[in-house]
Amino acid sequence: MTDVARPFALDPVRPESAGASRRALALFCVVLGTAVLQPTLIIAVPFVALAMVAGVRGGKPFIATLLAMIVVVMGRQDAAWFMERAWALTVGGAFVAATALRPAWRPTSRALAAVAGATIATGVFLAARGGGWETVDWLVSDHLRAAYAAWIDMLAIARQGEAVSPALASALYRTVEMQIAVFPALAALESVAALGVAWWLYVRVFTGEDAGLLPMKGFRFNDHLVWVMVAALLLVVVRSGDAVTRIGANLAFFMGALYALRGLAVVVVVSGGLSLVGYALFTVGFLFAAPVVIGFMVLFGIADTWLDLRARVGSVPN
Numbered sequence: 001m002t003d004v005a006r007p008f009a010l011d012p013v014r015p016e017s018a019g020a021s022r023r024a025l026a027l028f029c030v031v032l033g034t035a036v037l038q039p040t041l042i043i044a045v046p047f048v049a050l051a052m053v054a055g056v057r058g059g060k061p062f063i064a065t066l067l068a069m070i071v072v073v074m075g076r077q078d079a080a081w082f083m084e085r086a087w088a089l090t091v092g093g094a095f096v097a098a099t100a101l102r103p104a105w106r107p108t109s110r111a112l113a114a115v116a117g118a119t120i121a122t123g124v125f126l127a128a129r130g131g132g133w134e135t136v137d138w139l140v141s142d143h144l145r146a147a148y149a150a151w152i153d154m155l156a157i158a159r160q161g162e163a164v165s166p167a168l169a170s171a172l173y174r175t176v177e178m179q180i181a182v183f184p185a186l187a188a189l190e191s192v193a194a195l196g197v198a199w200w201l202y203v204r205v206f207t208g209e210d211a212g213l214l215p216m217k218g219f220r221f222n223d224h225l226v227w228v229m230v231a232a233l234l235l236v237v238v239r240s241g242d243a244v245t246r247i248g249a250n251l252a253f254f255m256g257a258l259y260a261l262r263g264l265a266v267v268v269v270v271s272g273g274l275s276l277v278g279y280a281l282f283t284v285g286f287l288f289a290a291p292v293v294i295g296f297m298v299l300f301g302i303a304d305t306w307l308d309l310r311a312r313v314g315s316v317p318n
Contacts, residue, residue: 020213024200027213030193034186036140036179037084038075042191044068045085046092046198053096054206064205080139091118091191092198107213111195112221112258115188141180148176181246185253219265221258223305229255256298263300269310 031039051065072088075081094114102110126132151172155164179186196213203212232255235248303309 020200020203021210023213023215024197026216027193027196027200031190031197034190034193036144036183036186037087037190039190039194040071041084042088042091042194043198043201044071045088046095046195047201048072049089049092049096050099050198050202051206053100054202061205064201079135080143083136083139087118087122087187087191090121091115091195094118094121095195095198107196107199108192108219108221111192111199112225114195115191118191119184119188140183144176144179144183148172182250182253185250185257188254189257217265217268217310219261220304220310221262225255225258226302226305229259229302256294259301259305260294260297261301262304263297263302266300266304266309267297 031043048065048068051061051068056062056065072085091114094117095110098105098110098113098117102113105113126136152164152169155168156162200212204210228251232248232251235244236252239245300309
């Protein structure tokens with residue numbers, strides 16, 4: 001028995017969504033891999049928002065909600081602290097609204113809608129405040145560069161005081177600078193994945209069932225979003241200024257990641273499902289030829305938009 005009524009959305013326990021803990025773990029790895037915001041925070045705030053709407057009456061839901069609230073209030077209350085929580089609250093509230101208004105949508109669709117709404121609202125707010133975007137950009141840049149310096153210090157300690165090789169330091173620095181350039185896209189990807197984890201946790205705690213997330217082979221989103229990708233590439237190519245180019249680059253990065261995941265879903269369906277050896281080979285190929293693998297996945301994802309490749313093999317209905 002559970003301590004509260006079933007979630008306020010439609011019954012999240014579809015037969016194909018059972019055994020979702022591994023999918024939640026995979027999403028959590030995505031959260032960690034794209035983290036420019038505090039990972040636990042971006043999960044905790046949407047979970048608390050969902051819990052507050054559902055109503056907490058005691059037992060496991062109360063304990064889980066209390067722990068999540070502790071995560072929310074922890075940390076040194078500086079400008080970055082408030083910035084992260086403002087974004088988490090905005091995207092969490094948007095996800096709750098999407099869940100209430102469109103309960104039949106998949107969690108992925110609701111998460112994308114929430115992130116899109118939060119991005120637009122945040123963009124309008126920052127545009128209305130003179131220098132708002134510059135402040136956010138500086139805060140994130142300062143945070144990431146501080147993390148880079150901490151990594152260099154940790155590596156030096158691990159090497160017993162020996163200086164880090166210039167090649168490694170340079171590679172890490174280039175990675176950090178790339179993160180700074182596309183941190184809006186990384187924050188959006190992190191938020192989409194975090195909303196999936198928060199939804200799974202919500203379903204798990206409030207219903208006691210390991211469900212709520214659909215298998216990878218069913219990953220898809222609105223086909224019309226391909227035009228967002230087209231518009232993003234046009235913004236990059238036209239080069240109407242640094243700000244416009246950066247907006248286009250971030251949109252292209254975000255949509256490219258989504259289409260890469262969609263392409264991976266196509267590969268899983270067409271191949272009949274990857275075995276453990278298949279996943280191992282894919283991982284090795286990704287490690288040694290990441291640009292090539294990602295490029296093919298993006299192409300497969302875009303092709304699925306136009307050709308509906310999975311429906312052609314009869315595995316995933318529209």
